[in-house]
Each structure stands twice: as structure tokens, then as C-alpha cells.
Amino acid sequence: MSGYNQMWSELGLDLEAHDALLSVLGDSYHNIFMTQKNRPEGMKYFDFVMSEVHGLRIKELMDAKTQGKKVIGLYCVFVPEELIIAVDGISVGLCAGAEFNFEGAEQILPRNLCALIKSAFGFKLGRVCPYIEACDLVVGENTCDGKKKAYEVLSPYVKDLYVVDLPQTKSNAGKMLLKEEYLKFIAKLEEISGKKITYENLRKGIDIVNAKRKAVLRLAELRKSNPIPISGLDSLLINQVFFYDDPVRFTNSVNALCDELVERIKRGEGVFPEGTVRVIVSGCPMAVPNWKVPYIVETSGAAIVGEESCVGERGTRWLTETKGSTVEDLVENITDRYFKIDCAIFTPNHSRLEHIKEMFERYNAKGLIHYNLQFCQPYIIESGHFETDLKNSNIPTLRLETDYSQEDIGQLKTRVEAFIERIKG
Amino acid sequence: MKIAGLDIGSRTVKLVVMDGSKILLAKKVLNSHDPLNTVFTLLDGASYDYMVATGYGRHLINEVFSCTIISEIKAFALGSRAVYPSCRAVLDIGGQDTKAIHINEKGKIVKFEMNDKCAAGTGRFLEIMAHALNYSNIDEFSKAACTATKAQTINNMCTVFAESEVISLISRGAKREEVALGIHRAIVSRTLRLLNRVAPSGDVVFAGGVALNECARKLISEELKRPVFVPPDPQIIGAYGAALYGQNKR
Ligand code: SF4
Ligand code: SF4
Numbered sequence: 001m002s003g004y005n006q007m008w009s010e011l012g013l014d015l016e017a018h019d020a021l022l023s024v025l026g027d028s029y030h031n032i033f034m035t036q037k038n039r040p041e042g043m044k045y046f047d048f049v050m051s052e053v054h055g056l057r058i059k060e061l062m063d064a065k066t067q068g069k070k071v072i073g074l075y076c077v078f079v080p081e082e083l084i085i086a087v088d089g090i091s092v093g094l095c096a097g098a099e100f101n102f103e104g105a106e107q108i109l110p111r112n113l114c115a116l117i118k119s120a121f122g123f124k125l126g127r128v129c130p131y132i133e134a135c136d137l138v139v140g141e142n143t144c145d146g147k148k149k150a151y152e153v154l155s156p157y158v159k160d161l162y163v164v165d166l167p168q169t170k171s172n173a174g175k176m177l178l179k180e181e182y183l184k185f186i187a188k189l190e191e192i193s194g195k196k197i198t199y200e201n202l203r204k205g206i207d208i209v210n211a212k213r214k215a216v217l218r219l220a221e222l223r224k225s226n227p228i229p230i231s232g233l234d235s236l237l238i239n240q241v242f243f244y245d246d247p248v249r250f251t252n253s254v255n256a257l258c259d260e261l262v263e264r265i266k267r268g269e270g271v272f273p274e275g276t277v278r279v280i281v282s283g284c285p286m287a288v289p290n291w292k293v294p295y296i297v298e299t300s301g302a303a304i305v306g307e308e309s310c311v312g313e314r315g316t317r318w319l320t321e322t323k324g325s326t327v328e329d330l331v332e333n334i335t336d337r338y339f340k341i342d343c344a345i346f347t348p349n350h351s352r353l354e355h356i357k358e359m360f361e362r363y364n365a366k367g368l369i370h371y372n373l374q375f376c377q378p379y380i381i382e383s384g385h386f387e388t389d390l391k392n393s394n395i396p397t398l399r400l401e402t403d404y405s406q407e408d409i410g411q412l413k414t415r416v417e418a419f420i421e422r423i424k425g
Numbered sequence: 426m427k428i429a430g431l432d433i434g435s436r437t438v439k440l441v442v443m444d445g446s447k448i449l450l451a452k453k454v455l456n457s458h459d460p461l462n463t464v465f466t467l468l469d470g471a472s473y474d475y476m477v478a479t480g481y482g483r484h485l486i487n488e489v490f491s492c493t494i495i496s497e498i499k500a501f502a503l504g505s506r507a508v509y510p511s512c513r514a515v516l517d518i519g520g521q522d523t524k525a526i527h528i529n530e531k532g533k534i535v536k537f538e539m540n541d542k543c544a545a546g547t548g549r550f551l552e553i554m555a556h557a558l559n560y561s562n563i564d565e566f567s568k569a570a571c572t573a574t575k576a577q578t579i580n581n582m583c584t585v586f587a588e589s590e591v592i593s594l595i596s597r598g599a600k601r602e603e604v605a606l607g608i609h610r611a612i613v614s615r616t617l618r619l620l621n622r623v624a625p626s627g628d629v630v631f632a633g634g635v636a637l638n639e640c641a642r643k644l645i646s647e648e649l650k651r652p653v654f655v656p657p658d659p660q661i662i663g664a665y666g667a668a669l670y671g672q673n674k675r
Contacts, residue, residue, distance in 0.1 A: 410481055415498075422498075
């Protein structure tokens, strides 16, 4: 990959640390993904994307920048990609999923903070994330207390930080606030890109993002089959790549993969042996390269058939409607769509629980694993009363609380295995 | 058919060989830096047709021997119910972890929890504290604690902080056995909080290495307001459960 060294140093990366990171990543990718049996051919595209995630994709971003396009980094699915595409921008996910440079992060943040936030800071301060360095604008959002306050700390480290405010209740006032915030965000996007949002370009943005969502929803649908045509790990990977790749190319690749899976299903071909237990994973988002829990689950006799997560169905299940004929109408549709997202920062948040139950039925699952990042109050608190409710609905639930470190893998494995035994009875 | 149940724990390795319902052999050895070698020593001379392994080292063994593996949770649930059929709750305090398991009347596992990453409240914690108090072994430590008429309060459950807390209590003139009792109290109350959360009612089986500790046994029986049963050898319950599992599978 040394062919990119010049680009990386121009971006200000710490080449030595970055090399070390890539080599660890490459190894773990190989061990986790390439050792899976009978993977679909269509995964080759995603393997390639991952092998070039800091290379070719960054080069594409840099080339796009020279043509005047803006690169905009996000940390949350509440920031509408439709608006970014409308001004001809490129959105990239900045959440990070590895324990890298936590010492650095802990110099400016408390230790008792969720790993997702610490990781993002660790990458930024360690100068190993080409995405954040390539950004013309970084967009934060007022979600959990951890992120909300962390953006204040992040501000001096990035060129341009813009924070979107978010409501915390699903009330009319909340919705008005969200719309207001999206209108302000539009103004910001127009200012940095020098482009005006029109009905046509916004409609195009909506169509592109809807197509991308439809493709991953189609993939989700195929995982209902028995035998299961694709692993949970591979499906998670696709949902992660969702945030980095060129949206149109991504959509085509997912659809091509789905065509292949349809054939597999016809032939009765699957990736897991008979008797593998089907489970749903729900909870905190898993950002690249956080594959820890899915890897444990899928090497312990279970298969993940769905993710109730922002890197998964919570983030993609709603499409944006296209009704109306003005920019105002489309912004209204966008607000409607995003307002439905059932993140745990909302109170109350009943629809998330309903969605978990519904996914459990739909994917014919036998168990639910609730994934919590340590110190993530919103999801940890929800998981408590959810567990009680799920128990009454006869949904076996396992709550896991962990971080990005490797030290509790043995413990987690024991818990997961015992849970699978419990389901099998 | 002879079935072997092997429980590779962090501190000890346990073996039970059964033929039908008869226990032919039950033995244990301390684990070492080389668990595989420990297992070889333990299996030396034992004959069996089929093996089921459990414990933290189960996957390691699975790579070398042909055997079935089950989690410690399942093994302890099976073993506990076999020695004490009315049991609805299992508390296992081992060398490095603590488990609480809730089982229903049919023996199915309803819920379970384990302690988190650290050694707080486990056998290892007690060993370190015994050492900090200059007792030559756990037995002496536990017996001394039983003689104390009052307990010193121990606030820290992190092994490192607890150790310095203990040392400073002693240097301030606290009686050694009162500190010893305080340590036992601290881990018992922490463990019972876990047990009461997971399995709030029903008869309890207390197993694992720490169940050999007289003081821990006494405090747990006193504080839990429900029947507590400690098996004759509480350490082999996992291995016994693993062997029983093998029997039912064959
Ligand atoms: S979990 Fe909530 S805060 Fe996090 S990405 Fe999802 S919507 Fe945003
Ligand atoms: S995982 Fe939880 S604590 Fe971490 S950023 Fe997301 S909502 Fe906040």
C-alpha cells in the first residue's frame, strides 16, 4: 500500500503509526472474515473495499475534492445524507471501532467514556484516520451526553465542526426542532459548497440514498431464509461499508450480491451447519473494525440474522418519501423520515422495543443478544427494562456489556456459549 | 460406557469418570502455567470411552483431544441439580470468576450472570488477601476469620486497592482476624447481590473452590434466608455435570 504514502503524508497522517494500524487491521480482517466457509462470491467486492479503505477510497475523495466536491464527515445516522448529496458532497462515517491511542484520548477525555467516542478521538489525535483529515466539514450532533460534550472538546482539532441539535422526545415541538435544525444545516451546506439546494438535486439525493437503503433491506430480507445464505459478520461488514463507499457503486454491489444469494437460496445452500441457532443482535452501533462480539457469536454455534442497530436496521429501515413538488416538501419528508429513528437518546422510546420483537419474529430468531458498550447510559438503561419485557414475550435475552479491548473475550465466549446452550435447551 | 467429565479451571483442573450413575473416579490437581500438561497428568491412568470438557480451558483441550465441550454454566447447572434436585439457584465461586445461575423446576437455565473482567470477589482475591495478611494458606485465613467477633469494614473490591486497604488497617492496629472476617464479609455481600439479582428465590447450591472455605460457607448460609447446600466436594460439580451431560448424550 506504500503507493499511497505521499497522499497520507499530505493528509498529515503519522505514517509509522498508520502502517502499524493497517497491519493489525489486515491481520484481524483475514482471521475473522477470510476464514469463514463458503462465503458468497459477491463478498469479494467488499473485501476489496476494505483492503483499500485507507487507499483507493481516500484517493477517490481527494480527486473529488480537486473537482470542488466537499467531503463531510458524520458520527450519527441523524445527519441526512440526502442533503449532502444534494449539494454534490460526499458523506463519510467517522465513528471508530478499535482501541487505538486511548492514552491520547484519555488525556483530554475522562476514562469512563464509551469506547466509540474514545476511539474516534484516539484516531484523530493519533493522526491515523485519513477520513477525518480529508473532511471539509465535520458534523456532530447533540445525542448522548458523551458525544454532545465530546464535540466541545473536538472542536479545536478539526477545521470546521458543525453541530446539529436534536430533540429528545417524539413530540410536535421535537419535530419542529428537527426540521429547524435541518434547515440550518442546509444553509451551512450551501455556504461551504457554494451550491443551492433545489428540488431536482435534493430529489436526486433522496433517490440515491433510498436505493442504497433498499439494497441493504433486500439483503436483510434474504437472511430470513433457512439455510442462511450469508453470515452475520459479512452482513455487518456491508452495513459498515454503507457509511464509506460511493453510494451508487455500493448499491449496485449489494444488489449483485443479493442476486447471487437468491440463487443460493434456490439451491438450498447456506453458510452455517444445520442446527445453528439464529439470533438477533441489538444495541449500540458497531463501527469498523468492531467485529468482536459477532465473531464470538458466530464461532460459538450461532448465526446473526439481523442487527437492530444504527449500523443495521435502525439506521436503514425507513425510506424517505418523495411526495410533494418543492424543496420545502422534500425537507418535510426528510424530517418525517429521520424523526422515526428510535435511538435510545429519545424518551420514551417504545418503538425500538417493538422493532426488536418484530425482528425476532420476522427473522425466525431464537434469541436476542443485547450489545452494550460500557458507559453508554442510554442503551444500558434501556436494556434493563427491555429484558424484562422480552422475557414476558418469551424472547431469551443475553445482555453483554463490553468495550473494544480483547481482555474479556474468554468471558464473553463463555456467556455466549451458555446462552446458546440455554436456547437449545 | 465410561464417561469422563473434565473441568479446566483457572486454578484447578478436575476430573470425574462415571459408568452409569456410578462415579468411578474423582480427582483434581492445581493448574499450572501449562494447562495441557496438567490435563495430561490428571488423565494419566484414567480410562474412559468418551469425554466432555468444560471450564475456561475447554477450547484448548478441544484442539488436542476428541471431546465435546459445554460451558461452565451448563456444567454447574447439571451437576448441582444432580447432587441436590430441589436446587433453583447455583452460586459458583471459582478461582477467577463467579457465576450465579437460576434454574427452573425442570432444570432449564433461566438466567445467568458472571462477574466482570476483574478478580474482585473470587478465590484469587481471597488468596491475595490471605497473603497480604501473612497467613500461610487459605485454610488458616478462613479459620482465623471464623474466630473473630467483629469485622473490620473493607471498602475496596479492586484487588490492588483492597490489598493496600488491608495493609493500612493492620498498621493502624486492627486485629488480623477481624480484617480477615471483613474480607470474607465483603466478598460474600458482593456475591450475594449478584445471586439475589439473578436467582432471587429457591434453594441454593454453593459450589466452586471458595465453597471449601469455612468462613465463606458460614456467612453465606447465615445471610441467605433460604436453604443452602454445599456438596461434599464442591469443586468437582462442574466436572460431574460435564460427565452427566456426556451420559445423557450417549
Ligand atoms: S445510536 Fe443514536 S446517537 Fe448513535 S448513531 Fe445511532 S442515532 Fe446516532
Ligand atoms: S454508544 Fe452510547 S455512549 Fe457511545 S456515542 Fe453512542 S449513544 Fe453515546
